[in-house]
Amino acid sequence: MSLQDLTVQLRRWTTGEISLLELQDWLTPILSADSLDVEESDAQPWEHAAEDTRLFWRIIYLFEAGGDEPSLRLDAERIVACLDSTGDASATYELLPLVLDQDRLTTILTKHLAGTISRTGFLGVVAESGYPPHAKLWLTHAPGPALDRLADRLACSAYQEVAALLEKAPE
Numbered sequence: 001m002s003l004q005d006l007t008v009q010l011r012r013w014t015t016g017e018i019s020l021l022e023l024q025d026w027l028t029p030i031l032s033a034d035s036l037d038v039e040e041s042d043a044q045p046w047e048h049a050a051e052d053t054r055l056f057w058r059i060i061y062l063f064e065a066g067g068d069e070p071s072l073r074l075d076a077e078r079i080v081a082c083l084d085s086t087g088d089a090s091a092t093y094e095l096l097p098l099v100l101d102q103d104r105l106t107t108i109l110t111k112h113l114a115g116t117i118s119r120t121g122f123l124g125v126v127a128e129s130g131y132p133p134h135a136k137l138w139l140t141h142a143p144g145p146a147l148d149r150l151a152d153r154l155a156c157s158a159y160q161e162v163a164a165l166l167e168k169a170p171e
Helices: 003-014 020-033 044-048 050-064 069-086 089-100 102-114 119-127 133-141 144-155 159-166
Strands: none
Touching (some): 003 020, 003 050, 050 069, 089 159, 133 159
C-alpha cells in the first residue's frame, strides 16, 4: 500500500463512495501487517520514499484512532486537499498540525486580530500548539495583515500558499 492508495481511499470516503466502516476495513490489514518491532519492519518504503511513508503512517494512525465521523471526514477532506495543493508529502506532513487544527487556528487568528485575544494570549496558544517550529516562529513574528492572509489562505484550502507563507519572513 502507498500514500497514493491511501489518498484514493480517503477521497472515496469523503465523496460518499465508501463508508467509514469500509475505510476502516481497508486499514485493518495494513495495521495488522505492521510490525512494531523496527528490526522486523520492511525498510524498503523508508529507503525509497521516506516522506511518503512518514505521511502515510501518520494518516493511518490518525484514522485508526477513530473519533467523531464528521470531524474525521473534514480532516480527510483537508488532508486530501493539502496533498492536492502542495503535491508534496513532506510539505503536507509539515502542514498537518495546522490543517488538523485549522478551525481553531482561524478562530484564534480572527479573535486576535479583532482584539478579543491579547498578544500574550495569542503567543501562549502558539507556544502550546504543537505546530512545527518554523510555523510557531512565523506566527509569533507575523504582523496583523500576514495573520489575516494566513487565515484567508487556510479558509480557501490554499495550502501551497500557506506553505509558501510559512517558509519566508512574515510581511
